[in-house]
Amino acid sequence: MNMLSKKARCDADGQDSSFFVGLQEYEKNPYDVVRNPSGIIQMGLAENQLSFDLLESWLARNSDVATFEKNGGSTFRELALFQDYHGLPAFKKVLVDFMAKIRRNKVSFHPNKLVLTAGATSANETLMFCLANPGEAFLIPTPYYPGFDRDLKWRTGVELVPIHCSSLNKFRITESALQEAYQQAQKLNLRVKGILITNPSNPLGATMTRLELNHLITFAMDKNLHIVSDEIYSGTVFGSSSFISIIEAARERNLENTDIWSRIHIVYSLSKDLGLPGFRVGMIYSDNETVTSAATKMSSFGLVSSQTQYLLSNLLGDKKFMKSYMKENRKRLKKRHEMLVSGLGNMGIRCLKSNAGLFCWVDMRHLLSSNTFEAEMELWKKILSEASLNISPGSSCHCTEPGWFRVCFANMKKETLKLSIQRMKTFVDSINDENSENQQLSFCITKRRSLTKWVFQLSLYDRGPDR
Amino acid sequence: MGFSSPNSQLLSKIATNELHGENSPYFHGWKAYDNDPFHPIQNPNGVIQMGLAENMLSFDLIEDWIKKNPRASICTSEGLNKFRDIAIFQDYHGLSEFRNAVAKFMGRVRGDRVKFDPARIVMGGGATGANELITFCLADPGDAFLVPSPYYPAFGRDLRWRTGVQLFPVMCNSKNDFQITVEALEEAYEKAKQSNIKVKGLIIANPSNPLGTVLDREALKTLVSFINEKNIHLVCDEIYAATVFSAAPNFISVAEIIQEMDCNRDLIHIVYSMSKDMGLPGFRVGIVYSYNDAVVNCGRKMSSFGLVSSQTQHLLASMLDDEEFVEMFLRESAKRLSDRHKFFTMGLEQVGISCLKSNAGLFVWMDLRSMLIEQTVEAELELWKIIINQVKLNVSPGSSFQCVEPGWFRVCFANMDDATVEIALKRIQMLAGQGKEKEVAVKNKPWRKNLRLSFPARIYDESSVMSPRLMSPHSPIPHSPLVRART
Numbered sequence: 001m002n003m004l005s006k007k008a009r010c011d012a013d014g015q016d017s018s019f020f021v022g023l024q025e026y027e028k029n030p031y032d033v034v035r036n037p038s039g040i041i042q043m044g045l046a047e048n049q050l051s052f053d054l055l056e057s058w059l060a061r062n063s064d065v066a067t068f069e070k071n072g073g074s075t076f077r078e079l080a081l082f083q084d085y086h087g088l089p090a091f092k093k094v095l096v097d098f099m100a101k102i103r104r105n106k107v108s109f110h111p112n113k114l115v116l117t118a119g120a121t122s123a124n125e126t127l128m129f130c131l132a133n134p135g136e137a138f139l140i141p142t143p144y145y146p147g148f149d150r151d152l153k154w155r156t157g158v159e160l161v162p163i164h165c166s167s168l169n170k171f172r173i174t175e176s177a178l179q180e181a182y183q184q185a186q187k188l189n190l191r192v193k194g195i196l197i198t199n200p201s202n203p204l205g206a207t208m209t210r211l212e213l214n215h216l217i218t219f220a221m222d223k224n225l226h227i228v229s230d231e232i233y234s235g236t237v238f239g240s241s242s243f244i245s246i247i248e249a250a251r252e253r254n255l256e257n258t259d260i261w262s263r264i265h266i267v268y269s270l271s272k273d274l275g276l277p278g279f280r281v282g283m284i285y286s287d288n289e290t291v292t293s294a295a296t297k298m299s300s301f302g303l304v305s306s307q308t309q310y311l312l313s314n315l316l317g318d319k320k321f322m323k324s325y326m327k328e329n330r331k332r333l334k335k336r337h338e339m340l341v342s343g344l345g346n347m348g349i350r351c352l353k354s355n356a357g358l359f360c361w362v363d364m365r366h367l368l369s370s371n372t373f374e375a376e377m378e379l380w381k382k383i384l385s386e387a388s389l390n391i392s393p394g395s396s397c398h399c400t401e402p403g404w405f406r407v408c409f410a411n412m413k414k415e416t417l418k419l420s421i422q423r424m425k426t427f428v429d430s431i432n433d434e435n436s437e438n439q440q441l442s443f444c445i446t447k448r449r450s451l452t453k454w455v456f457q458l459s460l461y462d463r464g465p466d467r
Numbered sequence: 468m469g470f471s472s473p474n475s476q477l478l479s480k481i482a483t484n485e486l487h488g489e490n491s492p493y494f495h496g497w498k499a500y501d502n503d504p505f506h507p508i509q510n511p512n513g514v515i516q517m518g519l520a521e522n523m524l525s526f527d528l529i530e531d532w533i534k535k536n537p538r539a540s541i542c543t544s545e546g547l548n549k550f551r552d553i554a555i556f557q558d559y560h561g562l563s564e565f566r567n568a569v570a571k572f573m574g575r576v577r578g579d580r581v582k583f584d585p586a587r588i589v590m591g592g593g594a595t596g597a598n599e600l601i602t603f604c605l606a607d608p609g610d611a612f613l614v615p616s617p618y619y620p621a622f623g624r625d626l627r628w629r630t631g632v633q634l635f636p637v638m639c640n641s642k643n644d645f646q647i648t649v650e651a652l653e654e655a656y657e658k659a660k661q662s663n664i665k666v667k668g669l670i671i672a673n674p675s676n677p678l679g680t681v682l683d684r685e686a687l688k689t690l691v692s693f694i695n696e697k698n699i700h701l702v703c704d705e706i707y708a709a710t711v712f713s714a715a716p717n718f719i720s721v722a723e724i725i726q727e728m729d730c731n732r733d734l735i736h737i738v739y740s741m742s743k744d745m746g747l748p749g750f751r752v753g754i755v756y757s758y759n760d761a762v763v764n765c766g767r768k769m770s771s772f773g774l775v776s777s778q779t780q781h782l783l784a785s786m787l788d789d790e791e792f793v794e795m796f797l798r799e800s801a802k803r804l805s806d807r808h809k810f811f812t813m814g815l816e817q818v819g820i821s822c823l824k825s826n827a828g829l830f831v832w833m834d835l836r837s838m839l840i841e842q843t844v845e846a847e848l849e850l851w852k853i854i855i856n857q858v859k860l861n862v863s864p865g866s867s868f869q870c871v872e873p874g875w876f877r878v879c880f881a882n883m884d885d886a887t888v889e890i891a892l893k894r895i896q897m898l899a900g901q902g903k904e905k906e907v908a909v910k911n912k913p914w915r916k917n918l919r920l921s922f923p924a925r926i927y928d929e930s931s932v933m934s935p936r937l938m939s940p941h942s943p944i945p946h947s948p949l950v951r952a953r954t
Contacts, residue, residue, distance in 0.1 A: 003700075003733065005667075008604045008765040052551040059542050059550065076533065077526040082749040083593070083742075118592050118751075118773045119557075125772055129629055130482040134608075155603055155629070155769070193477075224477070263477070277557040278777030294482035297489065298629065301599050302592035302773030306749030311542060311778065 007155055018380065019044065019146050022390040031388070031416065040388045041420045046202065046358045047411035048236070048275035050332040054325050055274070058315060065314045075310070082306040085299050087116040091313035095283065098316050099268060101326075102235050107247045115284040115295040116309075118302030120232050120269035121151050123282040124196075126298045127265055128156040130291050131226050137161050137190040138228070139181045141173050143361075143397035143404070145202045152196065161185045161192070164400050167363070170352060171204055173197075173212045178219045194226030194263070195219070200233040200243060203397050203406035204361045205337075205354030207237060213249035217260065226263045235273030235326060238334035239355020262288040270312065272358060273329070279308045333358070333410060336417065340409045343421035347428045358410040362391075365403030367431055376402040387427035389420055486628040488620065491867065496851065500861040507886065515891045518861045520676065520829045521882040522710065522746035524803040528796050529745070532786060539785035541778055549781065556777040559770050561590050565780035568787035569754060573739060575793055576709045581722040583756060589766040591753030592773025594706050594740035598625040598670075600769050601736055601755050604762050605700050606632045606667040612702075613637050613655045613669040615647045617832075617868035617875070619676045619704075626670065635659045635666070638871050641834075644823060645678055646686060647671070652693050668700030668734075669693070674707040674718065677868050677877035678832050679825030681716055687724045695730045702736045709744035709797055711827040712805035718827065725758070732758040741783065743829060744800075750779045804829070804881060807888065811880045814892040818899035822878075829881040833862070836874030838898075847873040858898045860891060 002009065022044050031039035059065070082088065089111065096109035117123040132138065134157025140148065141163040152158055163181040165171040178195075185192045195216060199208045220227050229246040237243040246264055255261055265286040271277035281304050286292050316322055340360055341351050352361040368375040373395050380393040394404035409417055496518060505513035537543035541550045556562060566585035573583045591597025606612065608631025614622060616636040626632055637655040639645040652669070659666045671690065674681045682690070694701040703721040711718040725735055737756040742748035752775050757763050787793060812822055812831060823832040839846040844866045851864040854876075865875035880888060 003605075003698075004759075004761055004765070005603060005605055005607045005610075007607075008761065047555060049551070049555065052554070055554070056547055056550050059547055060544060063543055065542050076530050077523070080526065080529070080747045080749050081521060081523070083751070118596075119771075122592075122772045130479055131477075133479045133481075136479075150768070150771070155772075226477075271557070276554045278554050280557070280774050280776050290478060290482065294478070294487075297487045297624075300593075300624075301596040301629075303751050305751050305776035305779045307782070308776040308778050 018377065018393055019396045022380075022384060022392070025384055026390045029388075033413075033415070038388060040384065040390050041416060041423070042390050042411065043408045043420060044390045044392045044406075045411045046272070046406075046408050047277065048272055048329075048333070048358050049411050050336065051275060051325065051329040054328060055315070058318065058321055058325075062314065062318075065311055079306040079310050082309075083303065085116075085296050085303060087114075087304070088306065088309040088313055090317070091309040092116070094313050094316040096285075097319075098322065099234075099285070101322075102243070102273075103245050103248060104242065107245060107251060109285060113285055113287060113292055115286075115292055115299055116304045117282040117284060117295075117299050118304065119271065119277070119280045120230065120267050120282040121147070122280075122299075122302040123267045123269070123284045124148070124151045124228070124230065125154075125156060126295050127228055127267065127284060127291075128152050128158045129298060130294045131228070131265075132156065132158045132193040135159065135190070136193045137185050137188075139163050139178070139185065139192060139195045139225075141165050141171075141177075141197060141201075143171070143203055143394055143399035145198060146392075146396050146398075148196070158193075159185075159188075159190055161188070161190065162398060162400075163195070167352075167401055167404070170206070171201075171361075172209065173215060175215050175219070178215065182219075182223065192223065192225060194228060196228040196230065197246075198230040198232070199246065200231075200237060200356035202233065202357060203359060203392070203394075204352055205357035205359055206352065206361075207239075207241060207243045207356055210244055210249060213244060213246055214253070216246070217250055217253065217255070220263065221260045224259075224263075226265065227260075228265050228267060230267040232267065232269045233272050233357050234268070236330070236333055236358060237356040238330040238337065241355050243356065262286075265291065273326075276312075279312070280304060281308065281312065336409045336414075339414075339417060340407065340421065343418075344407075344424065347425050349424075349428070359406050359408040362405045362407050363403065364405055365401070367428070368403050371402055373402045379403075380405070383424075383427060386430070387423045389423060389427075481629055486624065488623045488628075491620075496855045496861045496863070499855045503859075505859070505887070505890075511890075512859065514855065514859045514861050515887060515894070516861050516882065517879045517891060518863045518877075519882045520743070520877075520879050521748065522743055522800070522804075522829050523882050524807065525746060525796065525800045528792075528799060529747075529786070532789070532792050533782075536785060536789070539782045541781060553777045553781050556780075557774065559590070559767050559774060561588065561775065562777065562780045562784055564784040564788070565775075568784045571790075572787040572793060573708075573754075573756070575790075576744065576797065577718070577720045577723065581720060581726060583722070587756050587758070587763050589755040589757070589763055590770045590773070590775045591738075591755055592775075593742060593748070593751045593753040594704065594738055595621070595625050595753065596751075596773035597738045597740065597753035597755045598622070598702075598704065599628075599630060600766055600773070601702055601738060601757070601762070602626045602630045602632050603769060604765050605702075605736075606630065608632065609664070610667045611635050611659045611664045613652065613659070613666060615639055615651075615671055617645070617677055617865055617870035619672060620867050620869075622670070632667075633659075633664060635664075636869050637669075640872050641823075641875075645675075645680070645832075647682075647690065649689060649693065652690075656697065666697070666699055668702055670702040670704065672704040672706070673721070674705075674711060674827035676707065676828060677830060677863070677865075678823055679828035679830055680823065681711060681718050681827050683716055684719055684724070687719055687721060688728060691721065691724055691728060691730050691735075694734055698731070698734070700734045700736060702738060704738040706738065706740045707743050707828050708739070709800065710804055710829060712801040712808060713826040716826065733761075734759070736762065745796075750783070751775060752779060752783060807880050811878075811888060811892065815895065818896045820895065820899055823875075830877050830879040833876045833878050834874065835876055836872070839874045842873050844873050850874075851876070854898065858894050860894055 026040045026042050029039045031041045092111035092114050096111050096114055100108050117126055137159040140160050142165055161181050161184055163177050234243050267284055269282040284295050350363045367379055376393050376395055383389050392406040500514040500516055503513045505515045537545040540546045541553050566588045569588055570583040570585040591600050611633040613635050616638055635655045637651045639647055656666055708718055735758045739754040741752040755766050821834050838850055847864050847866055854860050854862055863877040
C-alpha cells in the first residue's frame, strides 16, 4: 500500500524546476557587495524592498503599537486570545478603505465581504476549493505566475486550461483566445467553472485594458463562469495609465445586482504593495455570501496572526502616512523600472511596455540560437553562469513563445541593479561577438541540444516560490 | 444536503456541504451565551462561558517577558533593525531561530527526555492547519483515519472537510475510564475494512481532549504496536503537553516511546501548537513534526498555505529560547492549572459531582449521568439545555465529542478568573440541588483592575480591540468560532 497520499507522492505541486534551480544556484553563491561581489544577483524574486525605510520610521514614531499599549491598557491578552475567523474588525475596516483608495475610490468595499487568509497563496487556493470540484477547470491567461500550478491545482484537484496570449498583440486577452481555451477544455472533457486573471499581470507588469476586462465579463456572463481577479499588484501601478479593477469595469456596465456580480471575486495581499510577504496577509473579497461564508470557515486553516493584524491595522489606519507612503513607493518603483528598461534598451533589448509590478517582461528572442524552448533554457543557463544573474525564463510562466524573461528590479539596492545591467551588457556584447564569429564560420545550425541534467534537478533546498 | 439550488451547482460541493460542522444542533449553547454573556458588573446573571478550552491563567508572565525583551518585537526601537529582514521573510522553512527554539521548547516540555530535530519542524496555520496538512499528506479522498472517542469535535472539520478523508471512531467508555483498548481499535479497523475503506492511520490527542488524561507507557506502546503491525500512520496531537499539572502520571510523548521500542518511524508524526500550553491561540502557531522525510518535505511545501507570520516567529523564537523564562513559565503555569483544577474538582465533589480523574488539559470531564432522566443522547441534550438556560453555564455535552455514553460534559476552567470560577461552582452546586442559591453580591466585590475577566466581558470593554457585535453576522457560531477552542 502506498504510505503517503497521491498529493504527497506526485510532484503536482507544480514547482517549476528552472525556477528552483535558479534559486538554489543563487543560494550557493549569492551576491554581496563586500563579501561576494561576483556572486549571483537575484532577479527572480518579485519582492518590493524599496520602501522599508518609510515603514521603519513610522514604527519608530509609533512604538506604543509594539508594547500593545492602547488607551493606557494592555491589549496583549486580547490579541493573544483573538482567533475569530471574522478577523479584527479594525483591521478589515482599514483594509477595505485602503483597497478603495487604490482604486481611486471608484468602488467601495464592505468589511463584511472581506475574508482574511494566510497570504494570497491561501486566498487563491481557498477560492478554488469554494468554486470548483476536483476535476473541474479554470481558464488562465498565459504567461502566468508559476506558483499558480501549486496554489490552484495541488490540493484542490482543479485543472488549469491556458488562454494563449501572444506578443503580436502585447499578450492581451482576446475574445478568440477565450473561446479557444473554452473549447479546448471541452475537448478534454473538463467542466469550466471560471477564469482567473492577475491584474496587474505577473509576469507582464501591465494593467489590463478596459477592453480586455469587458471581453472577460461578457464571456463569463455568457458561459455562466466565475471571475477571480488577483489584484495583488494593484498598489504598484506607477505608470500614467491607471489600474481598472474588474469590479470597476463591471460597475461601469451597471452589472451590480445582476448574476455576474456574485461571481466576481477579488484576491489581494499586502506582500507586494507594502513589501510585507513575511506577515502572510491575504484576503478574498466577494459579494457572494455563500462564498464568503465558506471561505471564512476555511480561513481557519490559515488565519492571520492577531499580533500582525493589530500592527497593520494601526499602520494602515494612519491615513496620512499611507497616502505619502503609496505616493513615494510608486515613485521609487517607477524610477527603478525606468532604470532597467533604459539600461536594457541601450543594449538592444526591449521590454514589454508596462506600468506596474516589480519586474519587466523582457524580450530576448533575438538572443536565442533558435526559436525553441531548448534555446531559451540554454540562454537562461548562460545568463545564470556567465552573467551571474538569476532571471526567470518565460517557459516557467507557461509562455507559448520562447525568448521572454521576467526580470525583477525592486528587490535590490540601486547599485546592485546598475551592476546587473552592466553584467547584462557585458554578456550581450560577448554573445554578439560570438554570433558574428559564427556567422563568419558557418551558417547557423539549429541543433537540438539536450538539456544538462542539473537544470532539471529538483532542488532539495527550495525555499518556496515567491512571486 | 442535496438541493440543486443555483448556488450548489455554481459552487463546489465542499463550499455547500455541512462538513464544516458548524450547523450542528449544539450551537444552541453558544447562541445562548452570545446573547447573554456573563459580566461581573454589567451582567452578573449572564451565561458563564465554560465551553472554551483556553488557557488564560498565565498571561501576566508573558506580558512581563515582552516588556522586558523589547528586542523580540520588530516594532520597538530596540528591535526595529530587524524589521525589514523579518518583513521580507516568507521562506517556508521558517526562521531557523524559530525552528530551533520550538524544537528546544518541545524537548523541555518533555523533560528533555527526548530531543527534537529543528529540520523536522514544519509550520501550520495553528494546530487546525497542521492537522489538515498532515491528513493531506497521508491520506487520499475516501481513505479513513481511526480516532478514539470522545474526541475534539473540530476533528470532523479539520481532518475531513477539504481532504475528503473519513473518520472511524474507536469507542471508549467509562467502564475502564475511557482507555483505548486493542479490542476497540480492532473493531474500528475491521468496520472500515468491511466497508472496503482503506485505513491510513490513527490519530490520538495526548493529553486527551476532552478527557484531560494522559496515556501511560503501556497504552502508548500498545498503540505503536498496533499501527506498526497494521502498517498505518500514527498522528499524535500533543497540543496539551505542557498543561500536565501534576507529577503523576507523567506525560509521555510518543517521541519517547519510539526511543524505547522498535517501530517504523516513517509512521510517526506529532502535531503541536502554542495555543494551549502558552495560551496564544491568536498567534496561529501550529507545528507538524514528522519522523518521515518525505512527509517533512511535502508538508513543508504545503505549509505555504498557512505559514506562521514572520513577526510572530521572531517573537516566539526569542521567548522560547529564553531558558530561564521557559523553566519558570512551565513550572508556574502548571502550578496555576493545578490549583485551579483542585479548587474546581473539590467544589464539585462537595456536591457529589465527580469528574474523570485527570491531570492535564484545561477542562474536566464531568459525570452527570445520575442526573439524566434516561441514559440517552436526548436526555443529555435536555439536561444541557437546563444547564445553559437555567443554571447559566455554557458547558459542552459529551455527544458533541461523539461520546458513546450519554451524561458526560466537558467543563473548562482555565478561561476565567478566580471570582468567576467561584460563581460558576456555586451555580453547579445549585444544579446539584445542594444549598440555597446565594445571589453573589457582585456589586460589593472589589473588582481589581487587573482582573482577568471572562471572555465576554471584553465585549463591553470600550477599549477592547473587538467591537460589540463583532461576531457572526453570518455564522451561527458567534464567537471564537475557531472550533479548537469552541468546544
